[in-house]
Amino acid sequence: MNAAPAFDSTPPRRGGIGRRLSNLLYRRSGLLLLLLLLPPLAWFGIVYLGSLFALLLQSFYTFNDFTGQIERVLTLDTYVALFSAPAHIDIVLRTLAMAVAVTLACALIGFPIAYFMAFHARGRMKAAMYLAVMLPLWSSYLVRVYAWRLLLAKEGIVAWVCAQLGLGGVLEAVLATPLVGGPTLSSSYLGMFLVFTYVWLPFMILPVQAALERVPGSLLQASADLGARPRQTFAHVVLPLAFPGVVAGSIFTFSLTLGDYIIPGVVGTPGFFIGQMVYVQQGTAGNVPLAAAFSVVPVLLIAAYLALARRLGAFDAL
């Protein structure tokens, strides 16, 4: 009589293709990683970088002024045209100045709010502040921009409040200031600056808040313990550790302002911004190479900005 073995010591037979595949992936974890990463990498490589590269390539194609056709002949003429026309340089400088002003304003307004959220707000207060910062993002950007046009209009609420407070003269004086002023708030650089600052502020607050959130309270205590007054603690500990967050936020506010074409069209002056120029050149004028060349300008400006931030030591604390 055969005694049945208590344990079957032979390894189980590898059945089905699914099982074999899973065993293979278990043994070769690198293969699994590759399979998992392939779709997102493909998306990133083809859709993100590919489109950027296509854009770059377009900017070197030749535009035939006579026929209005694009010829696939590589040329630098478009860039020469871009940088030799004073009107084009004006557009770039105007957009750049606005982006810098908006970024500075967002940093100055956003930092105290982020600081309060990270170090003082607790529980419900913190949740309420998150909600308040995010809430504007829930409604359409277009609706908010048009709403601001009404707020800033000659008969709008801002002008009305100023008049009620007896500050009508002040508003007139501000609007009479050359460069920032204009006929009304809704058709001045000042108005455009206000709307840009309003629209991009959450994109500054959130990264700064995240950076401050990671600073342990014990660092601030250690600084005070070693004799630093609050102002010194802020300058030597809080600010350096929050700086990467400020840079991250400013990349958002800076690049979003550089590329926007709606706000300068709805609120502001007749002078073109880069985004509007791109829109007009690729649409109405059909000059895709010039539109593409204009699109490359913000990319270069942001690259220059990041290089500057790096030199200032913005990423040392990362």
Place this chain on the structure above:
Amino acid sequence: MEFVRVSRRYGSVHAIEELSFRVADGEFFSMLGPSGSGKTTTLRLIAGFEQPSTGSILIHGREAAGVPPYERDVNTVFQDYALFPHMNVADNVAYGLMVKKVARAERLRQAEAMLELVKLGGFGRRRPGELSGGQRQRVALARALINHPRVLLLDEPLGALDLKLREAMQSELKALQRRLGITFIFVTHDQGEALSMSDRVAVFRHGRIEQIDTPRGLYEAPATAFVATFVGTSNVVEGGVAERLLGRAGAFSIRPERIAVSTPEAAPAADAVALDGRVVDIQYLGAHSRFEVEVAGSGRLTALVPSYGAPAAPLPGVGAPARLSWPRAAMHVLDGGEGA
């Protein structure tokens, strides 16, 4: 350094209550207690991170309540070290000098001298992230010492280190304190650490101090059942058994190493008291064996029997009846207060 009837409340919770004690200049003073006993709150009150609800804190005779941390002549070594991640080791150590606007060359020279003191000479250019836990701990120490404080506060500084490193740092800290001659106030929940380093130890419980004494005093003459069981291990005997042995109502503590274990036939020594019970468990610990003996009327008692130089008399095995005996003088009568 003196506390006079200091209380700290959070809402209706008393973190510490009516605390009064003095620490002498140059003393190594430990605050020992379980978590939530108020020892860390006491340290934070001395550092100035918190202010007392009532009472007065005197540091070198000056009222410290209301004085911010940056105007106090005390420095702290934090539990998580709190090194500035964006500065190298030398700049971390020199921070206290930088905020006093000492010239850069001078402060880096002093920082290097401090790093030599904690045996980290030449590490100045490294980042805190590149150091091991023990090295970071030394940097935190050097940073806290660079302002030459008269009182150094240490908040469980050895808690994150492994056992060997912790023991080495204990003797180094003690040597450093002797050399510098400044007051160390040391917070710990590790009774071994408190006993081995301190001149005096305050045992905290529920926001109050149960006892302040030298390590020897705490161990040999615990004031309460809590101190007896928290500092070292101890058997606390209460109720009828205690009354019979003491000749009056009360409770006493007896250290496990003072209890001799034998079989019930052995006759106890002349001045000894004895209890009979049954062995429940024996654990071999190398130098000793730990006997857990169930005694009717007083619960489980623990006895430590040395593995070498033990009496020739046979020892009972697990489950066997046993006789526990100890010299009458080894019993320590407790003042009262409930057990831990």
